Structures are given as structure tokens and as C-alpha cells.
Amino acid sequence: MTEPTSLTGNVRPLRPAAAVLPCHLCPDDDQALADPMLTVTFRAGFGPPRLVSLCSLCYLGRPSRKQTDLGSADLAWRALEGDVTRLLAGHEQGLWNPSDGELEFAAGLARMPWSEESMRTAVREAHSLAYAGRLVRALDNNAIVVPRHVPADDRALHSLRRLVDLLATEAERPREGSLQASSG
Numbered sequence: 001m002t003e004p005t006s007l008t009g010n011v012r013p014l015r016p017a018a019a020v021l022p023c024h025l026c027p028d029d030d031q032a033l034a035d036p037m038l039t040v041t042f043r044a045g046f047g048p049p050r051l052v053s054l055c056s057l058c059y060l061g062r063p064s065r066k067q068t069d070l071g072s073a074d075l076a077w078r079a080l081e082g083d084v085t086r087l088l089a090g091h092e093q094g095l096w097n098p099s100d101g102e103l104e105f106a107a108g109l110a111r112m113p114w115s116e117e118s119m120r121t122a123v124r125e126a127h128s129l130a131y132a133g134r135l136v137r138a139l140d141n142n143a144i145v146v147p148r149h150v151p152a153d154d155r156a157l158h159s160l161r162r163l164v165d166l167l168a169t170e171a172e173r174p175r176e177g178s179l180q181a182s183s184g
């Protein structure tokens with residue numbers, strides 16, 4: 001028997017009518033497929049504006065969702081969203097354990113109204129107090145840019161709100177091993 005043994009000989013590649021592209025806004029390590037119906041105008045610093053497709057998360061969540069152009073706030077939001085999502089997942093899996101300083105920083109964020117100015121001040125103070133950790137790094141600049149373009153309760157900030165509230169709750173909880181007998 002000398003039949004060809006190639007298993008791939010009979011496999012026909014699937015050829016969709018139109019190629020499905022990755023979302024233009026998603027970062028490389030967290031990329032979703034674009035919906036060809038959800039297009040925005042992307043103006044690079046050079047060359048003519050062109051239409052690009054986004055995934056529904058980016059299309060509906062981005063700060064400039066009411067505009068047909070992809071804005072710089074959208075880029076900042078997507079980077080922030082990616083960082084925050086990674087921190088949430090890392091924390092859930094026990095891979096990221098924020099320091100007491102970071103928990104306190106998050107508790108402060110949870111209490112204050114969010115605006116470009118308040119975020120800028122909070123991040124600057126966190127740096128000067130040497131709280132610098134993954135949380136502060138994730139917020140730096142992107143969490144200052146996004147509130148410039150959206151109100152504090154905008155859905156563009158929902159993931160960050162979820163993370164901050166989670167950490168703020170932890171900050172209030174007595175740590176294991178640090179329980180002290182209190183004589184009431």
C-alpha cells in the first residue's frame with residue numbers, strides 16, 4: 001500500500017465571504033473580532049482618514065461612542081480597560097495581592113468624586129507616598145484622560161469602579177493574622 005498519508009490533503013480551508021478582522025481598538029493580547037457593521041473613522045497623524053471596524057465592547061464602551069470618529073480618549077480608555085481587567089482577573093486568581101498602601105489608595109478613590117483633576121491629584125499623591133504598584137501604574141495618565149471626556153458614572157469607567165470598590169471593601173476588612181483582641 002502506498003497511499004499518501006497526508007491528512008491535510010482533504011481538508012478544505014474555510015473561506016468566509018469577507019475576512020473577519022480583529023477589532024482596531026483592542027490591544028494585541030486581548031483582541032476580539034471586529035463586527036464589520038461597527039465602523040468608525042480613524043485619523044492617523046498621516047495619510048487619509050479610513051474606516052476601521054471595532055468589536056461591540058469597544059464600540060459601545062468607548063468615551064467617544066456618540067461620535068463617528070475614533071478619538072484619543074478611546075485609546076486611553078481601552079488601555080485602561082485592559083489594565084483593569086487584567087488586575088481584576090489577577091486578583092481573582094490570587095496572582096495579584098495589592099499592598100496595604102494600594103488598598104488604602106483604592107479606598108480613597110472610592111470615596112472621592114472622579115474628575116480629571118481629582119484623578120490627577122490622587123495619582124500624584126500615590127506616587128509621592130510610594131504606593132506605586134500595579135494599580136497606580138494602570139491608572140497613570142489613562143485614568144486622568146478618560147474622565148476628561150466622560151462623566152464619572154459613565155460606562156467607560158465601570159470596570160475601574162468595580163475594581164476600586166472591590167479593593168476598598170478589602171481595605172476595610174481586618175486582615176487575617178492582624179486581629180487584635182479588643183476589650184470592648
Ligand SMILES: [Zn+2]
Nearest residue numbers: 023026055058
Ligand atoms: Zn475591541
